[in-house]
Amino acid sequence: MTAPMTPSPSAPMVKVDRVTKQFRRKTDMAERLAIRARLAKDPPVVHALDEVTLEIARGEVVGLVGESGCGKSTLGRVVAGMLPATEGAVLRDGKDIARLKGAEARAMRLATQIIFQDPMSSLNPRKKVAEIIGEAPRLHGIVPRRDTAALVGQLMGLVGLDPAMANRYPHQFSGGQRQRIGIARALAVNPDFLVCDESIAALDVSIQAQVINLLVRLRQELSLTLLFISHDLSVVRYISDRVVIMYLGRIVESAPTAQIFDAARHPYTQALLEEIPRIDRRGHRFSTVKGEIPSPVNPPSGCHFHPRCPFAIDICRTTRPTLRPAQPGHMVACHLGDGTGQPAINNKKPTQQGVST
Numbered sequence: 201m202t203a204p205m206t207p208s209p210s211a212p213m214v215k216v217d218r219v220t221k222q223f224r225r226k227t228d229m230a231e232r233l234a235i236r237a238r239l240a241k242d243p244p245v246v247h248a249l250d251e252v253t254l255e256i257a258r259g260e261v262v263g264l265v266g267e268s269g270c271g272k273s274t275l276g277r278v279v280a281g282m283l284p285a286t287e288g289a290v291l292r293d294g295k296d297i298a299r300l301k302g303a304e305a306r307a308m309r310l311a312t313q314i315i316f317q318d319p320m321s322s323l324n325p326r327k328k329v330a331e332i333i334g335e336a337p338r339l340h341g342i343v344p345r346r347d348t349a350a351l352v353g354q355l356m357g358l359v360g361l362d363p364a365m366a367n368r369y370p371h372q373f374s375g376g377q378r379q380r381i382g383i384a385r386a387l388a389v390n391p392d393f394l395v396c397d398e399s400i401a402a403l404d405v406s407i408q409a410q411v412i413n414l415l416v417r418l419r420q421e422l423s424l425t426l427l428f429i430s431h432d433l434s435v436v437r438y439i440s441d442r443v444v445i446m447y448l449g450r451i452v453e454s455a456p457t458a459q460i461f462d463a464a465r466h467p468y469t470q471a472l473l474e475e476i477p478r479i480d481r482r483g484h485r486f487s488t489v490k491g492e493i494p495s496p497v498n499p500p501s502g503c504h505f506h507p508r509c510p511f512a513i514d515i516c517r518t519t520r521p522t523l524r525p526a527q528p529g530h531m532v533a534c535h536l537g538d539g540t541g542q543p544a545i546n547n548k549k550p551t552q553q554g555v556s557t
């Protein structure tokens with residue numbers, strides 16, 4: 201049996217403390233050979249996360265939004281302990297996850313589970329669903345072997361799957377059902393924190409709505425905390441207590457959900473909100489805001505958003521704006537303080553196609 205994480209009443213459940221993550225740009229075989237032969241330079245550095253600070257309270261659902269390539273998945277993986285930070289730390293219940301050892305490290309890994317977009321690539325096609333869901337709790341001693349089948353049946357019921365289907369293989373299920381298998385597998389080790397990385401983006405809109413409603417129910421029934429990563433603001437609005445907006449490796453705005461939708465302050469958030477009706481709900485790679493997102497290999501100076509910002513002034517080109525409170529609970533990183541210097545925009549609630557409560 202693994203040691204449970206001991207919650208500290210004063211510390212936030214998750215604290216991301218000035219986390220920077222850099223990658224070497226991926227190279228193909230030809231490039232690698234050329235580098236080895238000193239015919240080419242080392243690949244450039246990708247600045248995926250740049251001093252990101254974020255707190256998530258126990259029981260909170262935080263939506264993480266931004267255009268493709270802005271670092272959402274990287275942040276999700278660093279928070280889940282799957283990727284080490286280049287600089288900075290992730291604290292779980294006040295403890296630096298990179299320094300945890302033995303039973304505590306194992307408990308942290310189990311307590312945080314990640315649900316990916318494409319369940320097909322994360323479910324072993326050669327294993328039956330019973331094995332997929334039951335493997336981790338059995339291996340980690342959460343349940344004795346003789347009780348595994350009962351636990352699998354219970355988890356399948358919890359996520360809305362017929363336990364009689366436990367002996368089938370993943371390909372015998374629909375996309376939405378496979379996502380439910382992925383959720384059941386994650387829940388099998390009793391996590392208290394789920395990172396959902398675009399976990400419904402690949403599904404049809406009506407199926408997305410069902411999976412979202414399932415997550416909303418599970419969150420309440422199991423007192424889960426969620427980091428919900430998505431490029432779809434209308435889905436994020438439905439599920440999140442708070443929304444965090446990222447742009448090119450940095451958090452530019454963070455506020456309770458209603459504040460983001462009714463009184464967004466950062467010009468980037470405002471541009472994203474104005475673009476909602478044009479979002480391709482099923483497309484993955486997309487750009488919602490006028491102009492291309494610059495390369496994280498060579499991000500712009502000052503405020504990363506300045507080349508696309510209609511309100512940019514001189515200081516935006518030279519100096520990084522710090523993330524600071526615009527009002528209690530509402531943080532914004534913009535030299536204009538309230539974003540545009542204009543009254544905050546009031547956005548109409550986007551339609552929640554297919555999401556029914």
Ligand SMILES: Nc1ncnc2c1ncn2[C@@H]1O[C@H](COP(=O)(O)OP(=O)(O)OP(=O)(O)O)[C@@H](O)[C@H]1O
Nearest residue numbers: 223224225226246248268269270271272273274496
């Ligand atoms: N393992 C890696 N090696 C090199 N570069 C990487 C790696 N993982 C991510 N990156 C780069 O880091 C940047 C941020 O990527 P990330 O996947 O976190 O963005 P994202 O916002 O989740 O995008 P998407 O919505 O397309 O998934 C991108 O430029 C990406 O190419």
